[in-house]
Amino acid sequence: MEDDRILARERQQMEEIRELDLEELQVEEVDDLHDSSGDERDLTGRGSSDEYTFNNCLASLHTYLGEVEDTHHRVAFLDGGAILNLPIFYLEGVVLFPEATLPLRVIQPNFVVAVERALTQVDAPYTIGVIRVYRDPDNGRIRFSNIGTTAEIRQYRRLEDGSLNVVTRGQQRFHLRRRWIDVEGAPCGEVQIIQEDIPLRAPRDAFGAVAPFSKPGGHHFSRILPSNNSHAKSNESMDVDNDSEANSDESFESALSLTEREIHQSVVDSYYGSDTMDESTTTTSSDDEKSQSQLQGSQSKDSESTDSLHSCPENNNVDLGSSSKSDMQSCKQKEPDRCWRNTDLKQFRRAPRAFWPHWVYRMYDSYCLAERAADMWKQIVGAPSMDSLVKKPDLLSFYIASKIPVSESTRQELLEIDGISYRLRREIELLQGVDLIQCKTCQTVIAKRSDMLVMSSEGPLGAYVNSNGFVHEIMTFYKANGLALIGLAVSEYSWFPGYAWTITNCATCETHMGWLFTATNKNLKPRLFWGVRSSQVSDGLH
Template sequence: MDDDRILERERIQIEQIRELDFEELQVEEIDDFRDSDEEDDLASFRVNSHMTLSGNLGADELTFNPALASLHTYLGEVEDTQNRIAFVDGGTVLKIPLFYLEGVVLFPEATLPLRIVQHSFLAAVERALNQDNAPCTIGVIRVYREGAQFKYASVGTTADIRQYRRLGDGSFNVITRGQQRFRLKRRWTDVEGFPCGEVQIVEEDVPLRTPRDAFGKLVPISNLRGRCHTSTMALSAPLRDTDEQSVTYSEESFESALSLSEKRLHYSAVDSIMDDWTSSDDDQAVSSRSIGCLSSGKDCEKEDWQSAKGETSVSQGKAHKQNRLTSFRENTDLTRFRMAPRAFWPFWVYGMYDSYYLAQRAADLWKQIVGVPNMEAIVNKPDVLSFFIASKIPVSESIRQELLEIDGVSYRLQREIKLLESFDRVRCKHCQTVIARRSDMLVMSSDGPLGAYVNPYGFVHEIMTFYKANDIALRGRPVKKDSWFPGYAWTIANCSTCETQLGWLFTATNKKLKPSSFWAVRSSQVADDIR
């Protein structure tokens, strides 16, 4: 999507925000018990979560517009940056400021909001905005705890600073977008106190349809040259019509190039096919032989009697077999069989590595399980689709880091398909309590079921949203200020078993706004086991 379309979309969404601001909002007490009407409203919203603000539900009701959350309006107005860096070639080495973020995995094309309050990171943003080699570019690395130590991921993503705003206290509100994956070569601390790194941009592979094209277009067996190895059969290029005469080889030349063991396999296969072909015509063969004997005056009964007694010589038996083989080779059906294109593996094997085939499977599963947003616009771009699903799939941050580190579009799509098929329950990372199920998922942002948001203190949280959650205890009263979702107040939500902060309950501050409430669970607090 180009910049003009993005600006037009944002302009429309801002108008919708203003329309919502005109509504009279009143903060309500949280009610832990929902009546049946509210449950019906939530179920309806889950089905129609792509709807924008409208009067479809009645003149007195409003449906939350998921596009509002993706704009991060809580950051206030921001200005576009100039002279942003374009995509660089794979293998390029850059020296850029690094942002270590706990609980966050950034993917290409994903939005990452930042609130910069620490002096060292303010200097990092200033450096990024003014550096010559990679203007407006920072590197984002996931950091995680392992016991009492912090560990740093070796693969991260460059982030392009798209918009920013300097506040009166000197802090920055920044909106970035993921650009390209990189591998961290080395890192150090700048003299101004912020981390820097030397990163190498990952060379992404190009999605190909080659496996599917190869199926059904391999060279016919009669045109194969040399030894019949697996690699030769799998990699042989299809013949052009103009080359057919110049590269046609006889059956004898093909057989002469085989080793002893390969000849045994070849003759065994031919004999097996020949037996199947001749066995179905036994009656016809006997009848034809009888007619031939009558017309030639031969004594067929004597011939049959000698054969039955085993008086036919070994040489006659070999000659008979050779005649059958010659007749089989000259048969029209066999000629077509030999000339038919062959594929060494069945189609489903090629489909496992066909990026376009896998992309369609992943898009179909996404539509069935998640639904929003629609993948039709990018289903023909497997690399883009694979990163989009990885950035939005509601699983733990460690699994998403695993997806980021996978090289190869087809391998990433394979893993995502397995995750979508197995995703059913969400558990607390610390006590394994089941928090929610797949059927409880609710999409509250046009970006998808998982998104990154930043609080006033600079902490970034990736959250997944559900209309229903289990075994969660609320702490404190609803707060409307700094809400990530316009029209909703937030309340801290802890696991009732281990008391870990899992996320928040968001409650509508307007009785007319639907859904009336929903839960936001931090991906960093979700267990890796999603079954």
């Protein structure tokens, strides 16, 4: 009987939607609706702080769900690599990140069973798994993502009709190993918790572990020093140092994965591309002498080549500090022994102890990237101080990924990136590249990034659930274009208290794009704003 009632309700809803589709579209541009008087916005398109009277904390509380009871239970984080079974929620159009809030209106009996099981399970109580599902654009078949996020049940309430209102919060990423439906119809899955990497300051580790001047080809200075008896002891000492440096190089490279080693090698080759052997260099008889002759310089004869290798340390691209150009030029005219006797070999040790220059390491330093991403985010969204998140690059990367105004497929891509620095770099690229928000179906420009509006304390993008249990992730904008209004404004079950909502479709292809929210109180500001579904936003960067 319960199933029949739910099916009847769903059929009635579909009939109502069809009737709305048959109605004549009421296309109204934002500029026509918006009262521009007193509309003073800063360069990012946001209104001044004293212009708003809406309390954006209300939206993050999801008050439309009614009273929900706190579970008073906080889940401890699971160890990386842990394998366990969890009830799974498969949600279309939703990508859940750690620390993000996800409200649920649980109506279907099988998902009600899944929540009840999560409340009592032993391995991970009050925990469910959330996986994004999507339709294959080629054949329309449902596809399941392999990476999801565990969600902790923070609040819930059982209603008289047996349904549940639930508020959850993202915890940890996981791999979905396998999935099934149990005997009670509840969706379940075997998941493996992903081990997150620890944000480190790359330069300190890299410079401390890598010996100086070590690069492919191994130019060791001990081998190019003059080998007469007066310097035998010095040469022996230098050989010992170079052996330790070579071992350090090998240990550094052995610790890299195959992909990292290829990237490392390409950058090293590029950085030292100018340090190649001159075509006029004469080939020597032994392998050691061949490697020695690869130092830069102009050598035309065998004897002259040996002398120049001994007498010109500047050919190794080393800054000798106090050695002036005139000293180096006069050095070429002196005997090799006297030249090296006057050279302070300690100056070589003052060169950077790394394969790459310092700026390369900063490109992948989690903390440097976090500062850059936070600065860009503040410029775009106008968020308050993010210093606490900058100190935690992993949480910052998840925060931006969960709020950035891009399509759900792009945010799923961000969820699947393992390295903190790689995720931050991708987010910086997106923040730089995203300008226009376009319809996924027909590419009509709907809004601009500069028109983003923060109507929730959690950011310009958030998840909300309607009375029928459908979860929508929406971006909020100060103004939008090319949208058609469908039907009348409705105040009931509004995600933003004090605002009525009106369904909006793309005026070109009639795809459901979101809602227009209009204030029901004349003292409430902003007077209106738009909510655009992230699932209907184009994947491309514009």
